[in-house]
Amino acid sequence: MDQFTLNLLFVGASFALYIGIAIWARAGSTSEFYAAGRGVHPVTNGMATAADWMSAASFISMAGLIAFTGYDNSSFLMGWTGGYVLLALLLAPYLRKFGKFTVSEFIGDRFYSKTARMVAVICLLVASITYVIGQMQGVGIAFGRFLEIDAFWGLLIGSCVVFAYAVFGGMKGVTYTQVAQYCVLITAYTIPAVFISLQLTGNPIPALGLFGNTSDGEPLLATLDLIVTDLGFNEYTAAHGSTINMVLFTLSLMIGTAGLPHVIMRFFTVPKVSDARWSAGWTLVFIALLYLTAPAVGAMARLNISDMMWPNGTDGEAVSVEMIENDPEYAWMGTWAATGLLGWEDRNGDGRIQYYNDANPDLQERAAAAGWEGNELTNFNRDILVLANPEIANLPGWVIGLVAAGGLAAALSTAAGLLLAISSAVSHDLLKGQLTPNMSERSELLAARISMAAAIVVAVLLGLNPPGFAAQTVALAFGLAAASIFPALMMGIFSKRINNSGAVAGMLAGLVVTLVYIFLHKGWLFIPDTNSFTDADPLLGPIKSTSFGAIGAAVNFAVAYVVSGMTKETPQHIKDLVESVRIPRGAGAASDH
Amino acid sequence: MVDNPNEASAATGDDSVYWKTNIRIITVCLVIWAVVSFGFGIVLRPLLSGIAVGGTDLGFWFAQQGSILCFLALIFFYAWRMNRLDKQYGVDEE
Numbered sequence: 001m002d003q004f005t006l007n008l009l010f011v012g013a014s015f016a017l018y019i020g021i022a023i024w025a026r027a028g029s030t031s032e033f034y035a036a037g038r039g040v041h042p043v044t045n046g047m048a049t050a051a052d053w054m055s056a057a058s059f060i061s062m063a064g065l066i067a068f069t070g071y072d073n074s075s076f077l078m079g080w081t082g083g084y085v086l087l088a089l090l091l092a093p094y095l096r097k098f099g100k101f102t103v104s105e106f107i108g109d110r111f112y113s114k115t116a117r118m119v120a121v122i123c124l125l126v127a128s129i130t131y132v133i134g135q136m137q138g139v140g141i142a143f144g145r146f147l148e149i150d151a152f153w154g155l156l157i158g159s160c161v162v163f164a165y166a167v168f169g170g171m172k173g174v175t176y177t178q179v180a181q182y183c184v185l186i187t188a189y190t191i192p193a194v195f196i197s198l199q200l201t202g203n204p205i206p207a208l209g210l211f212g213n214t215s216d217g218e219p220l221l222a223t224l225d226l227i228v229t230d231l232g233f234n235e236y237t238a239a240h241g242s243t244i245n246m247v248l249f250t251l252s253l254m255i256g257t258a259g260l261p262h263v264i265m266r267f268f269t270v271p272k273v274s275d276a277r278w279s280a281g282w283t284l285v286f287i288a289l290l291y292l293t294a295p296a297v298g299a300m301a302r303l304n305i306s307d308m309m310w311p312n313g314t315d316g317e318a319v320s321v322e323m324i325e326n327d328p329e330y331a332w333m334g335t336w337a338a339t340g341l342l343g344w345e346d347r348n349g350d351g352r353i354q355y356y357n358d359a360n361p362d363l364q365e366r367a368a369a370a371g372w373e374g375n376e377l378t379n380f381n382r383d384i385l386v387l388a389n390p391e392i393a394n395l396p397g398w399v400i401g402l403v404a405a406g407g408l409a410a411a412l413s414t415a416a417g418l419l420l421a422i423s424s425a426v427s428h429d430l431l432k433g434q435l436t437p438n439m440s441e442r443s444e445l446l447a448a449r450i451s452m453a454a455a456i457v458v459a460v461l462l463g464l465n466p467p468g469f470a471a472q473t474v475a476l477a478f479g480l481a482a483a484s485i486f487p488a489l490m491m492g493i494f495s496k497r498i499n500n501s502g503a504v505a506g507m508l509a510g511l512v513v514t515l516v517y518i519f520l521h522k523g524w525l526f527i528p529d530t531n532s533f534t535d536a537d538p539l540l541g542p543i544k545s546t547s548f549g550a551i552g553a554a555v556n557f558a559v560a561y562v563v564s565g566m567t568k569e570t571p572q573h574i575k576d577l578v579e580s581v582r583i584p585r586g587a588g589a590a591s592d593h
Numbered sequence: 594m595v596d597n598p599n600e601a602s603a604a605t606g607d608d609s610v611y612w613k614t615n616i617r618i619i620t621v622c623l624v625i626w627a628v629v630s631f632g633f634g635i636v637l638r639p640l641l642s643g644i645a646v647g648g649t650d651l652g653f654w655f656a657q658q659g660s661i662l663c664f665l666a667l668i669f670f671y672a673w674r675m676n677r678l679d680k681q682y683g684v685d686e687e
Binding site (some may be wrong): 071074077078081082084085088089090093207210211212213218219220221222223225237239243246247250251272273274277278280281284285288291292295579582583584585586587 | 608611612615619622623626630631634635636638646647648649650653654656657658660661662664665667668669671672675676679683684685686
């Protein structure tokens with residue numbers, strides 16, 4: 001059976017599984033959908049939340065970014081897990097006690113203001129749509145690879161599948177479908193990692209193999225450091241970027257994690273306040289299974305790629321074009337070249353492909369002596385690394401098919417969850433809550449579907465010129481959530497002083513300042529060449545646009561405090577509401593209006 | 594809201610002690626949270642560079658794996674501690 005059929009088989013079988021579960025565990029009404037978490041054990045709920053949370057950015061993109069940068073991209077690992085500590089300690093139990101369904105409802109009630117609710121909806125929409133762009137990038141790459149077509153067509157086909165999935169399947173039996181998706185994605189991520197870890201270090205646990213020794217007795221990371229510096233790249237385990245930027249970037253991802261609507265929503269509907277605390281822990285257990293493996297995947301893939309391009313060692317001859325084209329071990333390069341995400345060119349016509357850092361002066365010397373004319377592995381999109389990884393390591397065909405299914409599971413579950421959050425924000429909070437309160441249930445449902453379609457179209461249009469690799473695009477979404485939503489939620493619980501005007505001013509200030517900073521660096525609406533600065537040389541010292549969320553959050557806190565101090569005090573009934581949110585006693589089931 | 598009117602009364606003295614204790618536990622947890630990630634993983638990494646771990650140093654381990662394990666421990670500790678505190682002050686849901 002050829003690889004194409006095998007991929008199709010695995011992807012098809014996993015889809016059939018999700019649809020089967022959706023039909024089996026179908027929830028009829030909207031309230032059943034919202035309450036899907038109730039009556040579900042915290043462990044099961046944690047697994048479903050982990051699937052909802054881990055997206056194309058975690059599965060497809062993150063290990064690739066770590067592989068090519070090394071230590072400096074540890075921010076992704078710490079940031080996307082550390083946020084759960086904030087969520088568990090500062091938000092989840094109190095929002096559960098509050099007992100409504102959406103983040104904007106909490107903000108509207110706590111800050112006794114329809115304007116605050118509206119502003120919260122806008123913040124949610126901006127962050128969620130940016131997030132969807134990153135997901136669509138991942139979906140495009142996954143479909144491009146397994147259908148063996150250009151990534152652009154992969155994106156178009158993928159967006160149709162996501163739309164169909166969100167509209168027809170998304171509403172029903174979400175929790176159990178997501179449990180299945182979690183199982184598929186974690187298996188798909190772990191199995192190739194175990195194989196590769198065994199090949200390189202003899203340790204079956206990749207997380208331990210990362211710090212183990214290779215077959216020649218040297219530590220894996222020391223070997224890797226040696227090889228990449230030989231080729232003129234930065235030492236893998238050393239720090240190279242700015243410390244301030246790394247701290248702010250990590251903090252932005254953490255705060256953003258605790259401010260994203262589709263994750264917070266899940267803690268509203270657990271049975272009890274104490275369960276909200278446990279649930280956050282179980283969610284992180286299931287996320288950690290992937291996140292502890294990811295740095296191993298990155299380092300080992302980098303080592304394998306370097307070995308492949310330099311089969312005779314970094315001092316010997318580079319791999320020959322003839323070998324890339326004919327040797328079955330290099331077949332993956334041909335298939336990935338078809339997606340337009342991998343490319344090489346024999347610039348000096350010596351029949352070999354030299355892969356090295358041609359910006360490094362030491363290597364330029366060596367290149368001049370050897371007659372090289374620049375790095376010949378001209379294109380290696382970071383986002384393909386995890387999907388290509390089993391092929392690079394020559395693992396059996398079924399593993400490759402499994403990884404394709406896992407990548408799609410990760411992207412689909414999150415994209416569908418986000419689209420549901422977007423459509424409910426538009427139809428429930430914006431239209432029904434504000435503009436047309438007398439809307440019938442049927443037109444509300446129609447509005448929900450139209451807004452879902454509109455969100456996908458916007459995400460695809462903006463995703464044609466993505467502002468970075470999938471995980472970087474997603475990082476921007478986290479910055480926006482960090483700057484707008486999290487501070488409002490936290491102040492709503494921990495400070496009685498913040499009033500309606502303070503919250504509105506804070507959210508707007510945080511959102512606008514962050515959005516402007518991002519657009520200044522990534523182009524207005526991500527349109528290329530409309531940017532005034534680049535992340536290589538940012539406006540404010542070393543602070544890149546992906547790291548600005550933490551500063552936006554600080555602006556939000558500061559503005560809210562100052563404005564609240566200058567305006568009328570919070571009324572007594574709101575102070576009582578805050579008191580009651582702080583104490584678990586008397587928490588009923590979550591209720592609609 | 595489905596609060597029982599008797600229970601939704603203004604905070605009693607006990608409730609404010611409960612809240613203060615909670616804030617103290619949160620503060621301690623967040624200090625540890627910051628030290629293992631921003632501290633050991635990033636800013637204080639040079640201080641740990643003498644401790645070798647598998648071909649690199651302890652700071653690298655904290656940045657890529659250690660902090661995640663600490664986060665897990667923190668969340669489970671907080672859940673256990675708070676559920677006990679709820680019972681102590683009689684503010685749990687039972």
